[in-house]
Amino acid sequence: MVGVVGLEIHAQINSLSKLFSGSQVKFLAPPNSLVSCFDASLPGTLPVLNKRCVEAAVMTGLALNCSINRKSLFDRKHYFYADMPAGYQITQQRLPIAVDGTLTYSYLGGTKRNQMVTKSVRIKQIQLEQDSGKSLHDEPRNQTLIDLNRAGVGLMELVMEPEMSCGEEAAAAVRELQLILQTLGTCWGNMAEGQLRVDANVSVHVPGEPLGIRTEVKNINSARFLARAIDYEIQRQMELLEQGGIVQNETRAYDQKSGTTLPMRDKEDFQDYRFMPEPNLPPLRVYDSASVPAGLDPSQVVLVDQLQAGLPELPSVRRDRLVQTYSILPEHSFTLVNEDGLLDYFESVVKSTKAEPKKVIGWVMKELVGSLNQQNLQVSQSPVSSHALAELLALLEAGSISSSAAKR
Protein backbone atom coordinates (compact mmCIF):
# COMPACT_ATOMS: atom_id res chain seq x y z
CA MET A 1 0.00 0.00 0.00
CA VAL A 2 1.09 3.56 -0.64
CA GLY A 3 0.00 6.94 0.65
CA VAL A 4 -1.85 9.51 -1.48
CA VAL A 5 -1.85 13.18 -0.55
CA GLY A 6 -3.83 16.11 -1.96
CA LEU A 7 -3.45 19.56 -0.45
CA GLU A 8 -5.92 22.41 -0.14
CA ILE A 9 -4.13 25.62 0.69
CA HIS A 10 -5.65 28.86 1.86
CA ALA A 11 -3.37 31.82 1.21
CA GLN A 12 -4.29 35.19 2.67
CA ILE A 13 -3.95 37.81 -0.02
CA ASN A 14 -1.49 40.55 0.79
CA SER A 15 -3.77 43.55 0.30
CA LEU A 16 -4.45 46.74 2.26
CA SER A 17 -8.17 46.08 2.41
CA LYS A 18 -10.57 43.12 2.48
CA LEU A 19 -11.98 41.23 -0.50
CA PHE A 20 -15.38 42.93 -0.59
CA SER A 21 -15.09 45.87 1.84
CA GLY A 22 -12.78 48.78 2.53
CA SER A 23 -11.79 47.58 6.02
CA GLN A 24 -8.10 47.42 6.69
CA VAL A 25 -6.29 44.08 6.78
CA LYS A 26 -3.91 43.82 9.72
CA PHE A 27 -2.68 41.04 11.99
CA LEU A 28 -2.97 41.58 15.77
CA ALA A 29 -5.13 44.71 15.70
CA PRO A 30 -7.46 45.22 18.70
CA PRO A 31 -10.42 42.78 18.38
CA ASN A 32 -13.29 43.99 16.19
CA SER A 33 -11.51 47.23 15.27
CA LEU A 34 -11.36 46.42 11.54
CA VAL A 35 -14.99 45.60 10.82
CA SER A 36 -17.24 47.36 8.33
CA CYS A 37 -21.01 46.95 8.21
CA PHE A 38 -20.57 44.50 5.34
CA ASP A 39 -18.06 42.39 7.29
CA ALA A 40 -20.59 42.16 10.12
CA SER A 41 -23.31 41.22 7.57
CA LEU A 42 -25.65 44.05 8.43
CA PRO A 43 -28.75 43.91 6.21
CA GLY A 44 -28.57 46.16 3.18
CA THR A 45 -24.82 46.08 2.78
CA LEU A 46 -23.34 44.92 -0.51
CA PRO A 47 -19.99 43.48 -1.63
CA VAL A 48 -17.60 45.62 -3.70
CA LEU A 49 -14.84 43.52 -5.28
CA ASN A 50 -11.27 44.59 -4.47
CA LYS A 51 -9.26 44.84 -7.71
CA ARG A 52 -5.97 44.19 -5.95
CA CYS A 53 -7.22 40.79 -4.75
CA VAL A 54 -8.19 39.82 -8.29
CA GLU A 55 -4.78 40.90 -9.58
CA ALA A 56 -3.07 38.84 -6.86
CA ALA A 57 -5.05 35.74 -7.81
CA VAL A 58 -4.28 36.24 -11.52
CA MET A 59 -0.55 36.74 -10.83
CA THR A 60 -0.47 33.66 -8.63
CA GLY A 61 -2.31 31.66 -11.29
CA LEU A 62 0.10 32.79 -13.99
CA ALA A 63 3.15 32.00 -11.87
CA LEU A 64 1.76 28.48 -11.37
CA ASN A 65 1.12 27.95 -15.09
CA CYS A 66 -2.66 28.06 -14.74
CA SER A 67 -5.16 29.07 -17.40
CA ILE A 68 -6.88 32.24 -16.31
CA ASN A 69 -10.63 32.16 -16.85
CA ARG A 70 -11.58 35.45 -18.52
CA LYS A 71 -14.96 35.00 -16.84
CA SER A 72 -15.41 33.49 -13.39
CA LEU A 73 -18.32 33.33 -10.95
CA PHE A 74 -19.00 33.83 -7.25
CA ASP A 75 -21.11 31.44 -5.17
CA ARG A 76 -22.42 31.25 -1.65
CA LYS A 77 -21.32 28.29 0.45
CA HIS A 78 -23.49 27.96 3.53
CA TYR A 79 -22.45 26.79 6.93
CA PHE A 80 -23.25 27.88 10.43
CA TYR A 81 -20.41 29.25 12.48
CA ALA A 82 -20.48 32.05 15.00
CA ASP A 83 -17.51 33.69 13.32
CA MET A 84 -19.29 33.86 9.96
CA PRO A 85 -22.20 36.22 10.55
CA ALA A 86 -23.76 35.95 7.08
CA GLY A 87 -24.19 32.20 7.47
CA TYR A 88 -22.35 31.69 4.18
CA GLN A 89 -18.96 32.32 2.63
CA ILE A 90 -18.61 33.93 -0.80
CA THR A 91 -16.35 31.66 -2.85
CA GLN A 92 -15.88 30.45 -6.43
CA GLN A 93 -17.27 26.95 -6.63
CA ARG A 94 -18.61 26.62 -10.19
CA LEU A 95 -16.12 28.61 -12.19
CA PRO A 96 -12.93 29.70 -10.39
CA ILE A 97 -10.55 32.38 -11.63
CA ALA A 98 -7.63 30.04 -12.42
CA VAL A 99 -7.48 26.34 -13.37
CA ASP A 100 -5.10 23.60 -14.54
CA GLY A 101 -1.74 24.70 -13.18
CA THR A 102 1.39 22.94 -11.98
CA LEU A 103 3.78 23.43 -9.09
CA THR A 104 7.30 22.03 -9.48
CA TYR A 105 9.25 21.41 -6.28
CA SER A 106 12.49 19.71 -5.24
CA TYR A 107 13.96 18.16 -2.15
CA LEU A 108 17.00 16.22 -1.10
CA GLY A 109 16.04 12.56 -1.33
CA GLY A 110 17.57 9.21 -2.10
CA THR A 111 18.87 6.81 0.51
CA LYS A 112 21.60 9.21 1.60
CA ARG A 113 19.46 12.36 1.40
CA ASN A 114 21.98 13.92 -0.92
CA GLN A 115 20.24 13.66 -4.28
CA MET A 116 18.04 16.42 -5.68
CA VAL A 117 14.64 14.99 -6.49
CA THR A 118 12.37 17.20 -8.60
CA LYS A 119 8.63 16.55 -8.94
CA SER A 120 5.47 18.35 -10.03
CA VAL A 121 1.95 18.37 -8.77
CA ARG A 122 -1.02 19.61 -10.77
CA ILE A 123 -3.08 22.45 -9.42
CA LYS A 124 -6.75 21.88 -10.10
CA GLN A 125 -7.87 25.41 -9.40
CA ILE A 126 -7.36 28.67 -7.56
CA GLN A 127 -10.48 30.32 -6.23
CA LEU A 128 -11.05 33.69 -4.59
CA GLU A 129 -12.98 33.57 -1.33
CA GLN A 130 -13.59 35.30 1.99
CA ASP A 131 -11.85 34.41 5.22
CA SER A 132 -13.99 33.91 8.34
CA GLY A 133 -13.64 35.70 11.66
CA LYS A 134 -12.06 34.08 14.69
CA SER A 135 -13.71 32.39 17.65
CA LEU A 136 -11.78 32.73 20.90
CA HIS A 137 -12.77 30.28 23.59
CA ASP A 138 -12.59 31.69 27.10
CA GLU A 139 -12.55 28.42 29.00
CA PRO A 140 -12.74 29.70 32.63
CA ARG A 141 -15.85 31.74 31.86
CA ASN A 142 -17.24 29.15 29.50
CA GLN A 143 -17.72 31.77 26.81
CA THR A 144 -16.84 32.08 23.15
CA LEU A 145 -15.80 35.53 21.98
CA ILE A 146 -15.89 36.60 18.36
CA ASP A 147 -13.31 38.75 16.59
CA LEU A 148 -14.41 39.81 13.11
CA ASN A 149 -11.15 41.52 12.09
CA ARG A 150 -10.31 38.61 9.82
CA ALA A 151 -13.88 38.25 8.49
CA GLY A 152 -13.87 39.06 4.79
CA VAL A 153 -10.11 39.14 4.27
CA GLY A 154 -9.32 37.90 0.75
CA LEU A 155 -8.10 34.32 0.38
CA MET A 156 -6.88 32.33 -2.55
CA GLU A 157 -7.76 28.67 -2.12
CA LEU A 158 -5.41 26.48 -4.13
CA VAL A 159 -6.65 22.95 -4.67
CA MET A 160 -4.05 20.40 -5.72
CA GLU A 161 -4.67 17.03 -7.35
CA PRO A 162 -4.08 13.96 -5.13
CA GLU A 163 -0.67 13.24 -6.65
CA MET A 164 1.82 13.38 -3.81
CA SER A 165 2.75 10.37 -1.73
CA CYS A 166 4.31 11.42 1.58
CA GLY A 167 4.90 14.20 4.07
CA GLU A 168 8.28 15.12 2.68
CA GLU A 169 6.87 15.84 -0.77
CA ALA A 170 4.02 17.88 0.64
CA ALA A 171 6.36 19.93 2.82
CA ALA A 172 8.68 20.62 -0.13
CA ALA A 173 5.73 21.65 -2.31
CA VAL A 174 4.43 24.01 0.37
CA ARG A 175 7.89 25.57 0.86
CA GLU A 176 8.20 26.20 -2.86
CA LEU A 177 4.70 27.66 -3.02
CA GLN A 178 5.52 29.88 -0.05
CA LEU A 179 8.60 31.19 -1.85
CA ILE A 180 6.67 31.83 -5.07
CA LEU A 181 3.92 33.74 -3.22
CA GLN A 182 6.52 35.80 -1.34
CA THR A 183 8.38 36.56 -4.57
CA LEU A 184 5.14 37.69 -6.20
CA GLY A 185 4.16 39.63 -3.08
CA THR A 186 0.65 38.17 -3.28
CA CYS A 187 0.82 36.54 0.19
CA TRP A 188 3.36 36.85 3.02
CA GLY A 189 3.13 33.12 3.51
CA ASN A 190 3.77 32.98 7.25
CA MET A 191 2.19 29.70 8.37
CA ALA A 192 2.50 30.43 12.08
CA GLU A 193 0.45 33.62 11.65
CA GLY A 194 -2.17 31.79 9.60
CA GLN A 195 -1.39 33.57 6.34
CA LEU A 196 -0.86 30.20 4.70
CA ARG A 197 -3.11 27.41 5.97
CA VAL A 198 -2.70 23.91 4.67
CA ASP A 199 -5.30 21.13 4.85
CA ALA A 200 -3.90 17.73 4.00
CA ASN A 201 -6.19 15.16 2.40
CA VAL A 202 -4.69 11.73 2.96
CA SER A 203 -5.61 8.23 1.83
CA VAL A 204 -3.87 4.93 1.16
CA HIS A 205 -4.35 2.37 -1.60
CA VAL A 206 -2.71 -0.45 -3.51
CA PRO A 207 -1.09 1.04 -6.65
CA GLY A 208 -3.24 0.33 -9.69
CA GLU A 209 -6.42 0.17 -7.64
CA PRO A 210 -8.87 3.08 -7.16
CA LEU A 211 -7.96 5.72 -4.58
CA GLY A 212 -8.91 4.99 -0.98
CA ILE A 213 -11.22 7.00 1.28
CA ARG A 214 -9.54 10.21 2.41
CA THR A 215 -9.37 11.98 5.73
CA GLU A 216 -8.72 15.71 5.89
CA VAL A 217 -6.13 16.87 8.43
CA LYS A 218 -6.37 20.48 9.65
CA ASN A 219 -4.63 22.66 12.25
CA ILE A 220 -1.18 22.37 10.73
CA ASN A 221 0.94 25.48 11.22
CA SER A 222 4.36 24.64 9.84
CA ALA A 223 5.86 22.68 6.96
CA ARG A 224 7.59 20.37 9.42
CA PHE A 225 4.35 19.52 11.21
CA LEU A 226 2.66 19.07 7.83
CA ALA A 227 5.16 16.35 6.95
CA ARG A 228 4.74 14.68 10.34
CA ALA A 229 0.95 14.84 10.28
CA ILE A 230 0.78 13.26 6.82
CA ASP A 231 3.22 10.48 7.59
CA TYR A 232 1.42 9.70 10.83
CA GLU A 233 -1.93 9.62 9.04
CA ILE A 234 -0.66 7.33 6.25
CA GLN A 235 0.74 4.95 8.84
CA ARG A 236 -2.48 5.03 10.88
CA GLN A 237 -4.65 4.25 7.86
CA MET A 238 -2.40 1.41 6.71
CA GLU A 239 -2.47 -0.20 10.15
CA LEU A 240 -6.22 0.26 10.37
CA LEU A 241 -6.79 -1.45 7.01
CA GLU A 242 -4.36 -4.24 7.81
CA GLN A 243 -6.36 -4.96 10.95
CA GLY A 244 -9.51 -5.23 8.84
CA GLY A 245 -10.87 -1.81 9.76
CA ILE A 246 -12.16 0.89 7.40
CA VAL A 247 -11.08 4.50 7.00
CA GLN A 248 -13.79 7.02 7.81
CA ASN A 249 -14.14 10.07 5.61
CA GLU A 250 -13.63 12.58 8.41
CA THR A 251 -11.87 15.76 9.41
CA ARG A 252 -8.98 15.26 11.81
CA ALA A 253 -6.82 17.72 13.71
CA TYR A 254 -3.07 17.43 14.10
CA ASP A 255 -1.93 17.49 17.71
CA GLN A 256 1.57 18.96 17.95
CA LYS A 257 2.31 17.57 21.38
CA SER A 258 1.65 13.92 20.65
CA GLY A 259 2.48 14.10 16.93
CA THR A 260 -0.80 12.32 16.16
CA THR A 261 -4.08 13.18 14.41
CA LEU A 262 -7.45 13.06 16.19
CA PRO A 263 -11.01 13.24 14.86
CA MET A 264 -12.51 16.74 15.08
CA ARG A 265 -15.77 16.57 16.92
CA ASP A 266 -17.50 19.57 15.36
CA LYS A 267 -17.28 18.17 11.84
CA GLU A 268 -18.68 14.69 12.25
CA ASP A 269 -21.85 15.05 10.20
CA PHE A 270 -22.05 15.29 6.46
CA GLN A 271 -22.35 18.96 5.51
CA ASP A 272 -24.72 20.20 2.84
CA TYR A 273 -23.27 23.53 1.78
CA ARG A 274 -26.38 24.51 -0.23
CA PHE A 275 -24.30 26.26 -2.89
CA MET A 276 -26.07 29.00 -4.82
CA PRO A 277 -24.93 31.80 -7.15
CA GLU A 278 -24.03 34.99 -5.27
CA PRO A 279 -26.78 37.34 -6.45
CA ASN A 280 -25.00 40.55 -5.47
CA LEU A 281 -21.93 40.07 -7.66
CA PRO A 282 -21.87 39.99 -11.47
CA PRO A 283 -19.53 37.54 -13.24
CA LEU A 284 -15.91 38.54 -12.72
CA ARG A 285 -14.27 39.41 -16.04
CA VAL A 286 -10.61 39.97 -16.72
CA TYR A 287 -9.18 41.04 -20.08
CA ASP A 288 -6.16 41.27 -22.34
CA SER A 289 -5.02 44.76 -23.38
CA ALA A 290 -6.07 44.15 -26.97
CA SER A 291 -9.55 42.91 -26.11
CA VAL A 292 -10.89 45.48 -23.65
CA PRO A 293 -14.43 46.19 -24.87
CA ALA A 294 -15.18 49.71 -26.09
CA GLY A 295 -16.64 51.82 -23.33
CA LEU A 296 -14.56 50.18 -20.57
CA ASP A 297 -11.72 52.19 -19.08
CA PRO A 298 -8.60 49.94 -19.34
CA SER A 299 -7.26 51.41 -16.10
CA GLN A 300 -10.33 50.09 -14.26
CA VAL A 301 -10.05 46.47 -15.37
CA VAL A 302 -7.59 43.67 -14.66
CA LEU A 303 -5.32 43.03 -17.67
CA VAL A 304 -3.91 39.49 -17.73
CA ASP A 305 -1.21 40.12 -20.36
CA GLN A 306 0.14 43.10 -18.44
CA LEU A 307 0.32 41.14 -15.21
CA GLN A 308 2.10 38.34 -17.08
CA ALA A 309 4.66 40.78 -18.49
CA GLY A 310 5.26 42.27 -15.04
CA LEU A 311 5.87 38.99 -13.19
CA PRO A 312 9.15 39.00 -11.22
CA GLU A 313 11.87 36.39 -11.67
CA LEU A 314 10.47 33.24 -10.07
CA PRO A 315 12.53 31.16 -7.63
CA SER A 316 13.06 28.26 -10.07
CA VAL A 317 14.30 30.60 -12.80
CA ARG A 318 16.55 32.38 -10.33
CA ARG A 319 18.06 29.08 -9.15
CA ASP A 320 18.75 27.98 -12.74
CA ARG A 321 20.42 31.31 -13.40
CA LEU A 322 22.65 30.92 -10.32
CA VAL A 323 23.68 27.39 -11.33
CA GLN A 324 24.54 28.67 -14.83
CA THR A 325 26.30 31.86 -13.79
CA TYR A 326 28.39 30.52 -10.93
CA SER A 327 28.65 26.80 -11.79
CA ILE A 328 27.37 25.88 -8.33
CA LEU A 329 25.42 22.77 -7.32
CA PRO A 330 21.60 22.92 -7.66
CA GLU A 331 21.19 22.21 -3.93
CA HIS A 332 23.33 25.23 -3.13
CA SER A 333 21.13 27.38 -5.34
CA PHE A 334 18.19 26.28 -3.16
CA THR A 335 19.87 27.39 0.04
CA LEU A 336 20.91 30.69 -1.56
CA VAL A 337 17.34 31.47 -2.63
CA ASN A 338 15.63 30.14 0.51
CA GLU A 339 17.72 31.88 3.18
CA ASP A 340 16.80 35.51 3.58
CA GLY A 341 19.70 37.73 2.53
CA LEU A 342 22.09 34.88 1.67
CA LEU A 343 22.06 35.45 -2.09
CA ASP A 344 23.02 39.12 -1.68
CA TYR A 345 25.75 38.12 0.74
CA PHE A 346 27.14 35.49 -1.63
CA GLU A 347 27.06 37.76 -4.68
CA SER A 348 28.76 40.58 -2.84
CA VAL A 349 31.59 38.25 -1.75
CA VAL A 350 31.95 36.99 -5.33
CA LYS A 351 32.15 40.57 -6.63
CA SER A 352 34.89 41.66 -4.25
CA THR A 353 37.24 38.69 -4.45
CA LYS A 354 39.23 36.91 -7.13
CA ALA A 355 38.34 33.54 -5.65
CA GLU A 356 36.24 31.31 -7.92
CA PRO A 357 32.48 31.38 -7.16
CA LYS A 358 32.70 27.61 -6.71
CA LYS A 359 35.19 28.17 -3.92
CA VAL A 360 33.20 31.02 -2.38
CA ILE A 361 30.06 28.92 -2.26
CA GLY A 362 31.85 26.27 -0.23
CA TRP A 363 32.87 28.81 2.37
CA VAL A 364 29.44 30.42 2.43
CA MET A 365 27.54 27.14 2.74
CA LYS A 366 29.81 25.22 5.04
CA GLU A 367 31.63 27.69 7.24
CA LEU A 368 29.29 30.67 7.26
CA VAL A 369 25.81 29.07 7.18
CA GLY A 370 27.08 26.24 9.36
CA SER A 371 28.24 28.48 12.15
CA LEU A 372 25.29 30.87 11.82
CA ASN A 373 22.94 27.91 12.24
CA GLN A 374 24.88 26.75 15.26
CA GLN A 375 24.47 30.14 16.89
CA ASN A 376 20.89 30.48 15.69
CA LEU A 377 21.65 33.68 13.77
CA GLN A 378 20.15 35.13 10.58
CA VAL A 379 22.39 36.08 7.68
CA SER A 380 21.73 39.74 8.49
CA GLN A 381 23.12 39.14 11.99
CA SER A 382 26.35 37.57 10.77
CA PRO A 383 29.35 38.81 12.78
CA VAL A 384 31.44 38.28 9.61
CA SER A 385 30.48 40.81 6.94
CA SER A 386 30.59 39.85 3.26
CA HIS A 387 33.46 42.30 2.90
CA ALA A 388 35.42 40.58 5.67
CA LEU A 389 34.86 37.16 4.16
CA ALA A 390 36.03 38.45 0.78
CA GLU A 391 39.25 39.75 2.37
CA LEU A 392 39.78 36.49 4.17
CA LEU A 393 39.39 34.51 0.94
CA ALA A 394 41.84 36.88 -0.75
CA LEU A 395 44.44 36.15 1.95
CA LEU A 396 43.82 32.46 1.48
CA GLU A 397 44.15 32.71 -2.31
CA ALA A 398 47.42 34.60 -1.95
CA GLY A 399 48.73 31.87 0.31
CA SER A 400 49.20 34.34 3.18
CA ILE A 401 47.17 32.16 5.53
CA SER A 402 46.35 28.48 5.65
CA SER A 403 42.86 27.08 5.23
CA SER A 404 42.65 26.01 8.86
CA ALA A 405 43.72 29.47 9.98
CA ALA A 406 41.04 30.99 7.73
CA LYS A 407 38.40 28.72 9.20
CA ARG A 408 39.41 29.68 12.70
Ligand SMILES: Nc1ncnc2c1ncn2[C@@H]1O[C@H](COP(=O)(O)OP(=O)(O)OP(=O)(O)O)[C@@H](O)[C@H]1O
Ligand atom coordinates in the same frame (compact mmCIF):
# COMPACT_ATOMS: atom_id res chain seq x y z
N1 LIG B 1 -8.56 9.75 -2.40
C1 LIG B 1 -7.92 10.88 -2.09
N2 LIG B 1 -6.79 10.85 -1.35
C2 LIG B 1 -6.14 11.94 -1.00
N3 LIG B 1 -6.54 13.18 -1.37
C3 LIG B 1 -7.65 13.29 -2.11
C4 LIG B 1 -8.39 12.16 -2.52
N4 LIG B 1 -9.44 12.60 -3.26
C5 LIG B 1 -9.37 13.93 -3.30
N5 LIG B 1 -8.29 14.38 -2.63
C6 LIG B 1 -7.89 15.76 -2.39
O1 LIG B 1 -8.92 16.37 -1.64
C7 LIG B 1 -9.06 17.74 -1.96
C8 LIG B 1 -10.52 18.05 -2.30
O2 LIG B 1 -10.67 19.42 -2.20
P1 LIG B 1 -12.00 20.18 -2.60
O3 LIG B 1 -11.81 21.62 -2.27
O4 LIG B 1 -12.31 19.83 -4.00
O5 LIG B 1 -13.16 19.52 -1.75
P2 LIG B 1 -13.54 19.43 -0.21
O6 LIG B 1 -12.36 19.11 0.61
O7 LIG B 1 -14.63 18.44 -0.18
O8 LIG B 1 -14.14 20.83 0.16
P3 LIG B 1 -13.76 21.94 1.23
O9 LIG B 1 -13.18 23.07 0.41
O10 LIG B 1 -15.01 22.26 1.88
O11 LIG B 1 -12.72 21.37 2.18
C9 LIG B 1 -8.09 17.99 -3.09
O12 LIG B 1 -6.93 18.60 -2.62
C10 LIG B 1 -7.77 16.59 -3.64
O13 LIG B 1 -6.47 16.51 -4.17
Ligand SMILES: [Mg+2]
Ligand atom coordinates in the same frame (compact mmCIF):
# COMPACT_ATOMS: atom_id res chain seq x y z
MG1 LIG C 1 -11.57 23.00 -0.68
Ligand SMILES: [Mg+2]
Ligand atom coordinates in the same frame (compact mmCIF):
# COMPACT_ATOMS: atom_id res chain seq x y z
MG1 LIG D 1 -11.34 20.11 1.91
